[in-house]
Amino acid sequence: MRAGAGTPKQYRTLAGLPVLRRSVSAFATHDAIGQIVVVIHPDDRGLLADALGSLADRVTIVTGGATRAESVRAGLAAVTDTDAVLIHDAARPLVRATLITRVVAALDDSPGAAPAVPVSDALWRGSNGKVSGALPRAGLFRAQTPQGFHLGAIRFAHAGAPEDAADDVEVALAAGLDVAIVEGDEDNMKITGPGDFTRAARLLKDSDMDIRTGNGFDVHRFGPGASVTLCGVTIPHEAGLVGHSDADVGIHALCDAIYGALAMGDIGRHFPPGDPQWKDAASHVFLAHAAGLARASGFNLTHMDVTLICEAPKIGPHAAAMSAELARIAGLSVERVSVKATTSERLGFTGRGEGIAAMATATLVKT
Numbered sequence: 001m002r003a004g005a006g007t008p009k010q011y012r013t014l015a016g017l018p019v020l021r022r023s024v025s026a027f028a029t030h031d032a033i034g035q036i037v038v039v040i041h042p043d044d045r046g047l048l049a050d051a052l053g054s055l056a057d058r059v060t061i062v063t064g065g066a067t068r069a070e071s072v073r074a075g076l077a078a079v080t081d082t083d084a085v086l087i088h089d090a091a092r093p094l095v096r097a098t099l100i101t102r103v104v105a106a107l108d109d110s111p112g113a114a115p116a117v118p119v120s121d122a123l124w125r126g127s128n129g130k131v132s133g134a135l136p137r138a139g140l141f142r143a144q145t146p147q148g149f150h151l152g153a154i155r156f157a158h159a160g161a162p163e164d165a166a167d168d169v170e171v172a173l174a175a176g177l178d179v180a181i182v183e184g185d186e187d188n189m190k191i192t193g194p195g196d197f198t199r200a201a202r203l204l205k206d207s208d209m210d211i212r213t214g215n216g217f218d219v220h221r222f223g224p225g226a227s228v229t230l231c232g233v234t235i236p237h238e239a240g241l242v243g244h245s246d247a248d249v250g251i252h253a254l255c256d257a258i259y260g261a262l263a264m265g266d267i268g269r270h271f272p273p274g275d276p277q278w279k280d281a282a283s284h285v286f287l288a289h290a291a292g293l294a295r296a297s298g299f300n301l302t303h304m305d306v307t308l309i310c311e312a313p314k315i316g317p318h319a320a321a322m323s324a325e326l327a328r329i330a331g332l333s334v335e336r337v338s339v340k341a342t343t344s345e346r347l348g349f350t351g352r353g354e355g356i357a358a359m360a361t362a363t364l365v366k367t
């Protein structure tokens with residue numbers, strides 16, 4: 001089941017995963033965290049299995065009370081075998097490991113520690129749609145979670161807590177506990193309204209950026225002929241290259257780099273050499289296919305780099321034309337395409353002039 005509108009926000013899906021699972025996962029994957037207690041509303045028990053997924057085994061489930069303070073007390077009562085506890089709002093699913101680490105570290109020197117962001121906007125008081133006054137913002141912070149405490153101290157504080165406290169730092173202060181401020185994280189946002197889901201999804205997309213690099217390698221031997229086709233450009237030569245298609249070793253290596261970045265096999269899988277329809281085929285067909293497959297798979301092909309390895313023909317004079325042709329076929333701007341060449345110092349099969357080798361790299365970025 002995918003939780004949608006009307007479901008409590010912790011159980012709703014954010015970029016493919018329930019908000020609660022993202023929040024629990026941030027702690028379950030952190031070295032400093034042992035037990036995880038999730039406090040739920042009794043009506044939400046049926047939503048839990050989907051919300052937690054494989055993390056269900058990792059958490060202790062506790063039913064909360066009528067007030068926020070009652071729910072926190074119920075959670076604290078279920079905590080065992082620890083000196084310190086972090087209390088987190090499940091509606092902050094973007095909490096980073098580094099923030100958790102800062103809060104835990106601050107508890108070495110303080111009975112309480114919590115992240116906060118200094119207020120940088122001007123603060124106004126307003127009524128009836130008009131500004132009625134300005135407030136000094138110096139020394140003001142926006143509070144975040146997780147808020148960390150020595151377990152005994154926060155249990156004691158909660159025993160005599162005001163029922164209307166906005167958070168656990170307020171409870172701690174009421175009991176006279178020191179609470180250190182640790183550096184918060186602007187991205188550790190609290191999901192409240194529908195617009196927050198959109199913003200959180202955008203932040204997740206930025207951090208989940210999928211950038212891939214593929215490599216390819218190909219060799220073709222020299223045979224009878226008077227020209228070779230390399231990276232789509234035909235160059236007169238004393239021999240030709242032998243192959244089922246036009247034997248464009250540069251394009252073949254490049255196609256394999258793109259298929260490799262997609263983890264979708266190689267050129268032989270998409271264009272079987274035994275298939276007569278590819279006999280003497282111009283290799284631009286293969287490159288157009290690979291580039292199209294990248295786009296269809298949700299990737300931008302952002303860069304291609306080909307190195308041709310041969311003693312002859314000389315590639316340098318044709319490199320710019322080759323880059324332009326590859327760019328045209330694959331649909332990239334030419335400054336994102338590189339063609340270069342090297343000899344192999346007369347060593348090996350390329351050095352003896354028996355054939356041409358090519359290496360290629362392609363970079364794909366998920367859109």
Ligand code: MG
Binds near residue numbers: 219
């Ligand atoms: Mg080939």
